[in-house]
Amino acid sequence: MFYVPDILETGCLSEEESQHCVQVLRAMAGDHIEITDGRGTLYEAEVVNPHRHHCEVKILSESRPEPLHQGHIHIAIAPTKNMDRLEWMIEKCTEIGVDEITPILCHYSERKVVNDDRLQRIMVAAAKQSLKVTYPVIHSLTRVEDFIRQTQADDKCIAHCADGYEANPHKYALQNCLTRGHSVVVLVGPEGDFDEKEIAMALEAGYKPVSLGKARLRTETAGLVAGLTAVIVNS
Numbered sequence: 001m002f003y004v005p006d007i008l009e010t011g012c013l014s015e016e017e018s019q020h021c022v023q024v025l026r027a028m029a030g031d032h033i034e035i036t037d038g039r040g041t042l043y044e045a046e047v048v049n050p051h052r053h054h055c056e057v058k059i060l061s062e063s064r065p066e067p068l069h070q071g072h073i074h075i076a077i078a079p080t081k082n083m084d085r086l087e088w089m090i091e092k093c094t095e096i097g098v099d100e101i102t103p104i105l106c107h108y109s110e111r112k113v114v115n116d117d118r119l120q121r122i123m124v125a126a127a128k129q130s131l132k133v134t135y136p137v138i139h140s141l142t143r144v145e146d147f148i149r150q151t152q153a154d155d156k157c158i159a160h161c162a163d164g165y166e167a168n169p170h171k172y173a174l175q176n177c178l179t180r181g182h183s184v185v186v187l188v189g190p191e192g193d194f195d196e197k198e199i200a201m202a203l204e205a206g207y208k209p210v211s212l213g214k215a216r217l218r219t220e221t222a223g224l225v226a227g228l229t230a231v232i233v234n235s
Helices: 015-024 083-096 116-129 144-150 196-204 219-234
Strands: 032-036 042-049 056-063 072-077 100-105 155-159 183-188 208-211
Touching: 032 056, 072 083, 072 219, 083 100, 083 116, 083 219, 100 144, 144 183, 144 196, 155 196, 155 219, 183 219
Parallel strands: 072 100, 072 183, 155 183, 155 208
Antiparallel strands: 032 042, 042 056
16 A cells, blocks of 8 residues: 555655555556555555656545544653654554654653654554554644643543552543543653643643553553553544
């Protein structure tokens, strides 16, 4: 499957996709291929001009496969000090069907810069590998205060460790805070957790404090568990 967001306007694969189609897969004129715009539409197309830099195609049909889950799932997570871990989480969240991912800058964040283009490339590769037709939106690094003020959702949750990482009476199990078909946003903090002001701001904005279980999780694992829990509830 090929990814071309503007395929209806261009009628042509991107240079990277053209090279893969023509040089790697050895597509010829008349061959049929599948293309997605990453926004839920799947196109069947015929190769017209198999040029390795700008492979021209003719759209034969289009369809919108049923979504993998109901609702809308948004994970906001502080980038890990080791970027490989955040990249792994984005890859896996893409595979399971998370709709949006926002890196957030927190008081205790050890990493304050991310490479947007690299994260986008990792997401696209994972989406293509898992044959997705709807790709997640990867946002730029955003201050957690701005994210809390600006982001709306039916179910808003914050996974913090201020009261201990284990399940306790002051937190809800994440799955019990989610309603099937609702929009969901889950905040996951950095290795040093959210600070007291960030937690207080989230609670004041209507976020529920949630537990992801009794085990202590790495930041990237917590992000994946939150995403997977939301997908399962909405499936």
